[in-house]
Amino acid sequence: MYLTQLRLVNLRNHRRTELQLAQGVNVFVGANAQGKSTVLEAVELAATGRSPRATRETELITWGESWARVHVTSRRAERDEEVDLAFRQDASSPRGDGTWREIRVNGVPARRGELFGHLLCVAAGPADAEVSAGSPAFRRRLVDVLLAQISPAYYYTATRYARALLQRNRVLRAKAGAAADLDPWDDQVAALGAAVTLRRRDLVTRLAVAAGRIYRELSGGREELAVTYAANLSGADEAELVRTAKAAMAAQRQAERARGRTLVGPHRDEITLEVDRRLLRLYGSRGQQVAAALALRLAERELLREETGEDPVLLLDDVMMTLDERRQGQLIAFARGAQVLITVTTLAALAALPAEAAVFPVTGGTVEAQRAHLA
């Protein structure tokens, strides 16, 4: 699939940006702080309902304005699709974060979960430093977003798990709580947690194979990347996982009451990354960390393509400038067949670019119309 048109209104420093994208490589070029990443951010927002770098949607609204809008049209299998996201500041919003939001998919009002699977995208960028070196939550999020894109139903399972967990923790913290109050939540947390564990474990096994192969190529065959799902619950199938979860909850009850938190389940799982058998998070060089995150992202793209039959859009924010000429060439070769959106501060940072690439200069929140790349 590929994006055909983007429209941003009052999104960060973009007051009104409208652009037509090329089917292959699109390069956004400009000095720092001009609004390049914001264009990619808009795409990710429309694909997943969440910005990779904003904690609240109000941060995205142009200062001094009260609302913002992102409108994306795409084409897949000769069918045009449209995703529209509008949000405004509203202190009385039931979402509790001061934003009111409206999502439409092909003109029909939709909830966040219904966004998944429409605009397929894989984003690599500065935030990936956290994937390589940050806390486990960043790696779990990568896997969760990928699973939701492959199968939107997963989004609901994961959301219900998170809610059940919140409820169970609330009961754990209640002073007068009787043991019986926990029973229904134990059942729900164990059942939903087993489903989450199983889906994640299967996916990571496949992701590991693809990422391992891509990393080997990126490192010129010199290094091995190992990706493993370190689940804190074991079990061959869902039923066994449920049994282990319930046994673990029973065994940990005292500690859980004392801490006021559920201590077992997939919310505490880790996805371990090792290069040549050493933890990347602790011992990896900067270059190794960048390459490993990139290998994971490219592996994501392969899995999405296998599962959905569609090539997702690749968003490469500041990635090119961290790669040497050989790796850049490899990345462009890997990406062949996909639509790619790249940001760079100067075209000179790009070693080689297909002659048909579209280039969009970005200045002060304004994007110039695309022009052909004449290398």
Ligand SMILES: Nc1ncnc2c1ncn2[C@@H]1O[C@H](COP(=O)(O)OP(=O)(O)OP(=O)(O)O)[C@@H](O)[C@H]1O
């Ligand atoms: N809510 C907002 N309202 C207005 N401007 C904003 C808002 N949030 C951020 N900005 C500004 O938007 C600009 C664009 O940021 P963006 O991250 O897209 O730049 P960039 O071109 O990717 O820069 P870099 O090369 O440094 O990564 C920045 O100048 C930033 O200060």
Ligand SMILES: [Mg+2]
């Ligand atoms: Mg940027």
